[in-house]
Amino acid sequence: MLIKKSCTYSKKRFWAGLLLAQFLLFLILSKVNYAIKVFESFFEIQKRIHQQIFFKIPFSVGDVFYILxxxxxxxxxxxxIKKSSRKSYSLKLLILLNILYFTYQLFWGMLYFQKPILEKLPEKEINVEEVKALALDYLELCKQTRTLVREDHNGVFIISNTTLIKAEILRNQMKLPFHLNNKKGTGILAFKSSLFKPIMSYTGILGYYNPFTAEAQYNSTLPSTYIPFTLSHESAHQLGYAKEQEANFIGFLIGKDSKNTDLKYSTEYFVLKSLVNYLVDKDEEFVKNILEHYSPEMKRDRLAEKVFIKKHEGLLDVFFGFTNDLFLKSNQQDGSITYSYFIDLLIRYQ
Known part of the structure; x- marks a missing residue:
């Protein structure tokens, strides 16, 4: 009997079948509310343990794990590819895929099926005129906050102190409205500059959460307008918000009333850009008018972003945009280039 078990475990079809069984199991569990709540509770424990283990290490442990x-x-x-070792290493690859898939789903994947934040907000249809009014409000907010931040020698916004921004984000996590957020911040500074930042600039990826280590990685070479809100967004993932637009919304709640002007400006500027991008195919003239009424300082920031994006355009940007879009859609999201869900959350909240 022991011999039969050994033979079974050494067959590729067993591990291929096990992988398929995992797909089906997690698909079924994703439809069960009680199961999702169990995964949410487990995540609360797992994130704290992992952050306590890895936060003192100055580099991204998750990135080293990915490199390995x-x-x-x-x-x-x-x-x-080598015929002589094909059978043995095909088996090892299948075993590794089983372990990785199970760990990913246990630590993170099932959180995509949580109760949507939208269900915690009042029902309201998106009215284009209301979105336009909000865009005008955020234009004025951005103009005011922009006068309070530092500039470099080219007159472009520059962050004063990244560590202070990170600490402010952790403090503001504790102030999130309870009726929208039932997750607990750890208070642990687990933000890491990505080891892949030279490549990230060419991919369009601003930051990412590592589900295996609970670290939040970001591209520290980005224009300063991106960085504070990217940190806020990734901190929302650390809290346990898997969906991208929900992480944007929680990031907005964290930064909107911040006492740190860098975080406040980056958040307001992100919201304004989201509103403008939502409106561009609905009223192009209105969007042009908004852009024309940017303050001179904001226009310099926008130009710096455009120069950065133009400098890093290429096949990697297209490839990662396509693969990220597929990944988001496979996890019941609308894809990477969509603002409607975030705008819906924003309008209902406002």
Missing amino acids: LIIIFLFFIYKI
Whole structure:
């Protein structure tokens, strides 16, 4: 009997079947509210343990883990191509995929099926005129806050102190309205500059959450307008908000009334850009008018963003945009280039 078990576990079809069984199991669990609540509760424990373990290490442990995974995958593929070792390493690859998939779903994947924040807000239809009015309000807010931040020698917004922004984000996590947020912040500073930042600039990815280490990575070479809100967005993932537009909304709540002017300006500027992007195919003239009425300081910031994006355009940007879009849609999200859900949350909240 022991011999039969050993033979079973050493067969590729067993591990392929197990992987398929996992897909089906987690698909079924994603439809069960009680199961989702169990995963949410487990996440609260897991995130604190992981952040306590990894936050003192000055570099991104999650990135090192990804680098090692890439090396292992490339090695396995090389061995699979060689006929003499194909069977053995095909089996090892399937075992590794089973472990990674199970760990990912346990630590993070099932959080995509949580009760949407939208259900916690009053029902309201999106009215284009209301969105326009909000865009005008945020234009004025941005103009006012922009006068309070520092500039570099080119007159472009520059962050005063990134550490102070991170600390402010953690404080503001504790002030989130309870009727919208039932998750607890750890108070642990687990933000890391990504080891992949030279590549990230060419991908359009501003930051990402590592589900295996609970670290929040960001591209520290981005224009300063991006960085504070990116940190706020990734901190929302650390709280346990998996969906991108919900993380944007929680990031907005964290930054909107911040005493840190860098975070406040970056948040207001993100909201304004989101409103403008939502309106661009609904009233192009209105959007042009908004852009024309940016303050001179805001126009310099916008130009700096455009120069950065233009400098880093290429195939990687297209590739990662496409793959990220597929990933989001596979997790019941609308894709990477959508603002409607965030705008819906914003309007209902306002």
